[in-house]
Amino acid sequence: MNATRRSMLRGSLAGLGLAAAPGILHAQPRPSERRTVRAVLQDDLPNYDPIWTTANIVAYHGAMVYDTLFGLDAKFQIRPQMVTAWDVSADKLTYTFELRDGLRFSDNTPVTSADVVPSIRRWMVRSGPGQILAPRVRDISPKDDKTFVVALSERFPLLLDLFATTTTPVLFIMRKREAETDPMQKIDQVVGSGPFTLNQDETRVGSRYVYDRNPTYVPRDEPASGMTGGKLVKLDRTIFVNMPDAQTAVAALEAGEIDFYEIPPADLLDQLQDNPDIIVENLSELGWVGYIALNWLYPPFDNIKCRQALLHVMNQADMLRPTFVSPKWYRTCPSYFTCGSAMDNDANTDWFRSGPDIPLAKQLLKEGGYDGRPIVMLQATNILYMSNAATVLAQEMRNAGMNVDLQPMDWANVVQRRASQNPPDKGGWNLFFTSCGGLGNSDPFMLAQMASIGRKGWFGWPDDARNEDLRAKWMMAETLAERKTLAVEIQENAWNVVPHISFGQWIQPGAHRRNVTGWLHVPGVVVFWNLEKA
Amino acid sequence: MTGTIARRLASIVPVMCIVAICVFLLLHFAPGDPAAIMAGDNATPANIAAIRAKLGLDQPVWLQFLVWVHNLLRGDLGTSLFWGEGVMTLIGQRAEPTISLALTTITFAVVVAVTLGVVAAAKVGSLLDRAVMGFAVMGFSVPVFVVGYLLIFVFAIILKWLPVQGYTPIAEGVLPWLRNLILPSFALGMAYVALIARITRATMLDVLAEDYMRTAKAKGVATRPMLLKHALKNAAVPIVTVIGNGVALLIGGVVITETVFNIPGVGRLVVDAIARRDYPIIQGVIMVFSGVYVLVNLLVDLSYTLFDPRVRG
Numbered sequence: 126m127n128a129t130r131r132s133m134l135r136g137s138l139a140g141l142g143l144a145a146a147p148g149i150l151h152a153q154p155r156p157s158e159r160r161t162v163r164a165v166l167q168d169d170l171p172n173y174d175p176i177w178t179t180a181n182i183v184a185y186h187g188a189m190v191y192d193t194l195f196g197l198d199a200k201f202q203i204r205p206q207m208v209t210a211w212d213v214s215a216d217k218l219t220y221t222f223e224l225r226d227g228l229r230f231s232d233n234t235p236v237t238s239a240d241v242v243p244s245i246r247r248w249m250v251r252s253g254p255g256q257i258l259a260p261r262v263r264d265i266s267p268k269d270d271k272t273f274v275v276a277l278s279e280r281f282p283l284l285l286d287l288f289a290t291t292t293t294p295v296l297f298i299m300r301k302r303e304a305e306t307d308p309m310q311k312i313d314q315v316v317g318s319g320p321f322t323l324n325q326d327e328t329r330v331g332s333r334y335v336y337d338r339n340p341t342y343v344p345r346d347e348p349a350s351g352m353t354g355g356k357l358v359k360l361d362r363t364i365f366v367n368m369p370d371a372q373t374a375v376a377a378l379e380a381g382e383i384d385f386y387e388i389p390p391a392d393l394l395d396q397l398q399d400n401p402d403i404i405v406e407n408l409s410e411l412g413w414v415g416y417i418a419l420n421w422l423y424p425p426f427d428n429i430k431c432r433q434a435l436l437h438v439m440n441q442a443d444m445l446r447p448t449f450v451s452p453k454w455y456r457t458c459p460s461y462f463t464c465g466s467a468m469d470n471d472a473n474t475d476w477f478r479s480g481p482d483i484p485l486a487k488q489l490l491k492e493g494g495y496d497g498r499p500i501v502m503l504q505a506t507n508i509l510y511m512s513n514a515a516t517v518l519a520q521e522m523r524n525a526g527m528n529v530d531l532q533p534m535d536w537a538n539v540v541q542r543r544a545s546q547n548p549p550d551k552g553g554w555n556l557f558f559t560s561c562g563g564l565g566n567s568d569p570f571m572l573a574q575m576a577s578i579g580r581k582g583w584f585g586w587p588d589d590a591r592n593e594d595l596r597a598k599w600m601m602a603e604t605l606a607e608r609k610t611l612a613v614e615i616q617e618n619a620w621n622v623v624p625h626i627s628f629g630q631w632i633q634p635g636a637h638r639r640n641v642t643g644w645l646h647v648p649g650v651v652v653f654w655n656l657e658k659a
Numbered sequence: 660m661t662g663t664i665a666r667r668l669a670s671i672v673p674v675m676c677i678v679a680i681c682v683f684l685l686l687h688f689a690p691g692d693p694a695a696i697m698a699g700d701n702a703t704p705a706n707i708a709a710i711r712a713k714l715g716l717d718q719p720v721w722l723q724f725l726v727w728v729h730n731l732l733r734g735d736l737g738t739s740l741f742w743g744e745g746v747m748t749l750i751g752q753r754a755e756p757t758i759s760l761a762l763t764t765i766t767f768a769v770v771v772a773v774t775l776g777v778v779a780a781a782k783v784g785s786l787l788d789r790a791v792m793g794f795a796v797m798g799f800s801v802p803v804f805v806v807g808y809l810l811i812f813v814f815a816i817i818l819k820w821l822p823v824q825g826y827t828p829i830a831e832g833v834l835p836w837l838r839n840l841i842l843p844s845f846a847l848g849m850a851y852v853a854l855i856a857r858i859t860r861a862t863m864l865d866v867l868a869e870d871y872m873r874t875a876k877a878k879g880v881a882t883r884p885m886l887l888k889h890a891l892k893n894a895a896v897p898i899v900t901v902i903g904n905g906v907a908l909l910i911g912g913v914v915i916t917e918t919v920f921n922i923p924g925v926g927r928l929v930v931d932a933i934a935r936r937d938y939p940i941i942q943g944v945i946m947v948f949s950g951v952y953v954l955v956n957l958l959v960d961l962s963y964t965l966f967d968p969r970v971r972g
Contacts, residue, residue, distance in 0.1 A: 171741045330742045332923030368921045376823045541692035
């Protein structure tokens with residue numbers, strides 16, 4: 126038997142056919158392109174458990190698959206979602222909630238109070254604000270299949286705010302089976318009562334996550350607004366495509382291979398805006414807040430004067446412009462809270478209004494006893510806004526006579542280093558950069574970063590009893606006016622003691638194909654119901 | 660012959676052991692904490708510590724190493740810290756795109772490069788020869804990602820002939836599969852073409868200067884059989900060696916090419932894993948890549964016996 130070119134060709138084609146056979150046999154019918162939306166989001170999904178992690182992207186997944194008891198509408202007002210009615214006792218210690226009719230999980234089992242109660246309990250263990258709520262909860266119990274009761278040991282006016290917030294981890298309701306998972310373990314099955322189901326056969330972790338319309342979902346009879354209202358899924362399938370290269374994602378959007386790109390780089394936004402087939406749209410008005418964490422444990426930032434000196438060194442616009450290019454996409458913000466949010470105020474912001482003042486900064490450093498020791502600044506070079514802000518601030522600090530040791534590394538390295546409470550010259554640090562969602566930074570309560578509880582707190586470990594006292598009062602305030610008054614006091618105190626520094630605010634507009642309409646504006650989460658594709 | 664193969668196969672074992680030790684130590688002494696990344700930015704140190712304990716990352720490194728080696732010897736590459744799926748499963752899911760990309764690239768590169776190298780050698784000193792060598796220098800000098808973006812811009816954005824990114828499994832049709840692979844194969848193959856074309860030309864020039872080639876020419880052998888049957892076969896050993904050694908170049912290029920063209924292959928898997936410090940995936944993929952590299956070079960060694968009867972002896 127001699128091998129000829131023809132027989133080789135036949136063999137090769139047969140081999141290709143054989144390789145293709147299993148896929149053909151197992152192929153599922155797919156919705157048409159007109160019924161499918163492909164989206165490139167900020168990151169890859171690290172896991173499927175939106176309670177276990179605070180990673181924002183997992184809340185996107187959670188919003189697809191699960192539903193929430195309450196939600197924030199487009200105007201950040203709390204509105205019921207899975208709940209149809211609720212009642213608060215006269216002493217404000219007992220909340221009774223009733224679930225709406227027709228709620229079912231995607232496995233077709235009904236959603237009952239027996240699912241809700243363990244969901245809340247598990248969330249309270251993992252969520253920072255939930256941990257503040259937990260000691261105030263006397264009992265959470267089902268009254269009947271559709272009714273459950275939260276009994277408090279002391280008043281807690283923020284209860285519904287916590288149930289509704291999109292600050293992670295969001296309180297998504299899971300089946301009793303998953304909700305009873307050890308909070309330190311991730312859930313092992315993805316079954317929710319949300320508008321979509323995860324199609325695990327078509328999903329390839331790290332590459333694409335396929336969500337199909339949940340046929341058992343019963344939307345509310347209201348227009349969709351933010352995270353609330355009728356979550357009407359008008360298309361059959363949404364695919365989260367993991368595409369880490371920004372240039373490729375922009376090209377794919379321009380070519381129509383994807384329909385949405387959540388975070389196109391600012392320097393490519395003008396190019397996208399010039400494309401008639403693409404709309405650049407800001408889906409989260411409160412945007413993001415840049416954040417400099419200061420290590421309170423070691424000199425020089427264990428000293429209040431040295432921390433204050435940084436306020437007079439920093440120029441927010443200089444730090445934001447290299448990354449966000451145009452004031453269209455960024456704004457300077459002196460408020461301790463997100464600018465544009467209800468708690469935004471201008472108390473104690475002279476340091477900002479007067480602009481950088483290097484002589485004053487030098488004076489403060491001298492009073493603070495700064496001895497010229499190296500200041501270790503962690504620079505995450507793989508995240509552009511952090512890298513640029515670090516480069517600029519390092520130079521500004523040097524101008525004020527600070528000896529900055531700028532240490533470039535990747536973000537993975539920063540998140541390890543920042544946990545170290547060792548001295549800066551022994552593997553620790555003095556300052557690093559990060560950001561938080563505009564909604565989370567809108568009050569003194571939702572983010573762990575807002576607490577000043579020393580070594581048990583968030584990285585930097587600020588320790589300030591007055592801040593904690595004011596935060597506690599804020600939590601107990603009944604009205605918006607009271608909260609605003611307290612927010613002014615918190616800010617006055619904060620810009621004196623400087624627990625951390627914000628270096629401005631930016632919006633992160635997404636870009637989508639013009640033929641995909643109905644995008645909802647939700648702070649901190651991108652949602653895919655209500656979309657239509659022409 | 661069987662003895663030679665057995666000896667060569669046995670020599671793989673110490674190589675893989677050294678690779679295993681180096682990979683493990685490098686990863687675990689490199690900075691970065693998967694638990695901190697997994698927990699998210701708002702997590703407290705206590706949250707992170709709990710995750711670290713859950714993943715066993717708080718155990719001594721030597722203990723983690725022993726557990727890993729024990730599992731490795733049983734063929735278990737471990738479980739992804741992030742996705743909770745077996746590393747073998749993840750590699751299996753990602754293997755088809757990478758194998759497809761590697762095979763189409765090698766096929767494209769060998770066919771084009773050997774042809775260019777032979778033609779350049781046959782027309783040495785001509786404009787064609789200089790053009791081929793110029794192309795080879797350029798192909799080797801321009802990084803894969805630059806070529807990739809240029810190809811995307813021209814053929815996907817401007818001309819709209821080919822897709823920007825993605826991968827279509829061969830099960831969904833050979834043509835769609837090929838459409839997704841043309842640009843990445845070309846981008847990845849450029850350096851490979853340059854390398855093989857230069858070696859082919861140089862080796863062919865050496866062979867063409869041999870006495871037996873002059874004799875063949877004097878006997879009236881036509882140019883094409885002389886080049887392909889007599890010269891190329893005798894020049895094959897160094898060419899095949901370069902192709903084999905170039906697999907390392909290819910593996911490095913695959914990682915970048917898969918990222919630029921968003922191909923969900925093993926290269927992308929390892930890039931994502933490195934960013935997150937997903938140690939089991941990084942270790943598993945490097946072990947697999949190392950194994951492939953060693954095996955390819957073994958096959959290259961064995962192929963010498965086909966081209967050079969003296970080696971068989």
